[in-house]
Amino acid sequence: MKREMFPSDFLWGVATASYQIEGAYNEDGKGESIWDRFAHTPGKIKDGTTGDVACDHYHRYREDIALLKELGVNSYRFSVSWPRIFPCGKGEVNQKGLDFYNALVDELLKQGIKPLLTLYHWDLPQPLQFHGGWTNTDTVQAFLEYAMLLFKTLGDRVELWATFNEPWCISFLSHELGEHAPGIKDRRTALQVAHNVLVAHGKAVKAFRGKNLPGKIGIVLNLYPVHPLSESEQDKEAATLSDCYRNRWFLDPVFKGKYPEELLSVYQKLYGDFAKDYESIQVASEKMDFLGVNYYSREVVSYDPKSILKSKTVKVEGKRTDMDWEIYPQGIQEILVRINREYGPIDLYVTENGAAFKDEMKNGKIQDYERIDFLKEHFKNTYYAIQQGVPVKGYFVWSLMDNFEWAHGYSKRFGLFYVDYNDNLKRIPKESARWFKKFLNNEISLE
Numbered sequence: 001m002k003r004e005m006f007p008s009d010f011l012w013g014v015a016t017a018s019y020q021i022e023g024a025y026n027e028d029g030k031g032e033s034i035w036d037r038f039a040h041t042p043g044k045i046k047d048g049t050t051g052d053v054a055c056d057h058y059h060r061y062r063e064d065i066a067l068l069k070e071l072g073v074n075s076y077r078f079s080v081s082w083p084r085i086f087p088c089g090k091g092e093v094n095q096k097g098l099d100f101y102n103a104l105v106d107e108l109l110k111q112g113i114k115p116l117l118t119l120y121h122w123d124l125p126q127p128l129q130f131h132g133g134w135t136n137t138d139t140v141q142a143f144l145e146y147a148m149l150l151f152k153t154l155g156d157r158v159e160l161w162a163t164f165n166e167p168w169c170i171s172f173l174s175h176e177l178g179e180h181a182p183g184i185k186d187r188r189t190a191l192q193v194a195h196n197v198l199v200a201h202g203k204a205v206k207a208f209r210g211k212n213l214p215g216k217i218g219i220v221l222n223l224y225p226v227h228p229l230s231e232s233e234q235d236k237e238a239a240t241l242s243d244c245y246r247n248r249w250f251l252d253p254v255f256k257g258k259y260p261e262e263l264l265s266v267y268q269k270l271y272g273d274f275a276k277d278y279e280s281i282q283v284a285s286e287k288m289d290f291l292g293v294n295y296y297s298r299e300v301v302s303y304d305p306k307s308i309l310k311s312k313t314v315k316v317e318g319k320r321t322d323m324d325w326e327i328y329p330q331g332i333q334e335i336l337v338r339i340n341r342e343y344g345p346i347d348l349y350v351t352e353n354g355a356a357f358k359d360e361m362k363n364g365k366i367q368d369y370e371r372i373d374f375l376k377e378h379f380k381n382t383y384y385a386i387q388q389g390v391p392v393k394g395y396f397v398w399s400l401m402d403n404f405e406w407a408h409g410y411s412k413r414f415g416l417f418y419v420d421y422n423d424n425l426k427r428i429p430k431e432s433a434r435w436f437k438k439f440l441n442n443e444i445s446l447e
């Protein structure tokens with residue numbers, strides 16, 4: 001199975017995000033983001049690092065686009081740093097921020113690489129957080145002004161737009177579990193954040209439509225097949241509620257304009273006041289042109305009476321990545337087929353898939369054969385979904401290069417290119433980069 005067996009217009013790309021690669025955290029007029037503040041807060045990042053410099057992509061973007069060209073990709077997914085555009089989140093515009101993304105897009109197009117722009121990949125301007133961040137509907141309004149400015153500035157050249165990267169992470173990981181910025185641990189707050197982010201998404205799609213732009217717009221969701229440990233009724237109930245929590249809490253609003261009843265009723269019993277605004281979620285279901293799917297692994301759950309989701313995650317036997325995530329390639333096929341069956345028809349992009357492994361330099365090489373095997377199996381399973389009629393239109397490997405892996409700092413490496421943090425952030429192709437280049441050039445098959 002070679003590249004040529006995929007549709008001829010299939011996008012093959014790599015993905016990154018602003019806070020993880022750009023650095024220049026306080027240069028050229030950029031304002032503080034909640035991730036600048038979180039990373040500077042002792043104890044939040046496992047290796048005590050920050051994204052202050054990261055991969056210095058802000059200064060090296062031409063070099064990095066040359067890497068894309070070298071790889072042979074025809075597309076590139078990146079995100080815009082909102083505080084680089086609006087240092088205070090709204091009001092005054094930082095022209096140097098706009099200049100950077102204009103130059104980035106122009107260079108991509110010059111190299112024949114199609115941009116997929118994510119408006120929000122977690123780096124909220126800190127001044128908005130001072131006023132409640134995503135719990136405050138003023139932030140929804142500020143996001144719309146930010147989105148409209150980017151539509152106006154880049155809408156003639158950027159054809160693929162994603163409003164949000166992973167609302168589950170923006171809400172539950174960051175406001176219920178507290179593992180990501182702003183590090184709040186309050187479920188009721190997390191529900192309010194999820195609601196406002198979904199409303200902001202719907203309003204941004206509507207605003208995009210009003211501009212009559214040539215491009216397409218969607219959202220990016222991290223989705224997991226959720227499997228019960230056994231076929232017992234209790235384990236199956238656990239899987240249903242966990243599926244609502246991880247997947248349907250976002251899928252149902254953007255496609256059906258309502259929350260999944262099974263979990264909504266649980267939250268309504270806990271937070272009666274939540275009921276007052278949940279019906280306004282209808283706004284989130286403005287029709288999208290595509291759905292971005294970030295796939296990394298599946299979740300296996302068993303019954304747990306102590307959890308409000310009646311479920312707990314179970315670790316099963318099998319190969320795992322350096323993030324301790326199970327390697328489960330058939331899950332990408334499962335999730336693509338399910339989305340198409342239950343929410344389609346709609347164009348789908350695998351907007352992120354990849355893995356961290358303990359990559360080490362040995363005699364000037366990084367022999368990441370586990371990553372080659374990981375990607376090969378996930379490419380094949382994506383192809384099997386296409387063979388079943390699922391309209392998958394592209395696939396973006398996470399990530400172009402090693403970068404700031406959120407709460408793990410630089411200790412987890414997802415890149416096709418190794419970044420040598422001890423040698424001027426030099427980018428060194430791993431064996432997986434060489435393999436991917438050969439695959440893209442039809443030189444090898446996936447067998």
Ligand SMILES: OC[C@@H]1[C@@H](O)[C@H](O)[C@@H](O)c2[nH]c(CCc3ccccc3)c[n+]21
Pocket residue numbers: 017020165166169222294296352398405406414
């Ligand atoms: O963890 C690898 C990547 C991140 O570097 C991306 O920024 C982010 O979009 C992304 N999402 C996921 C799956 C959801 C998740 C993210 C972070 C931590 C735990 C789960 C994995 N990843």
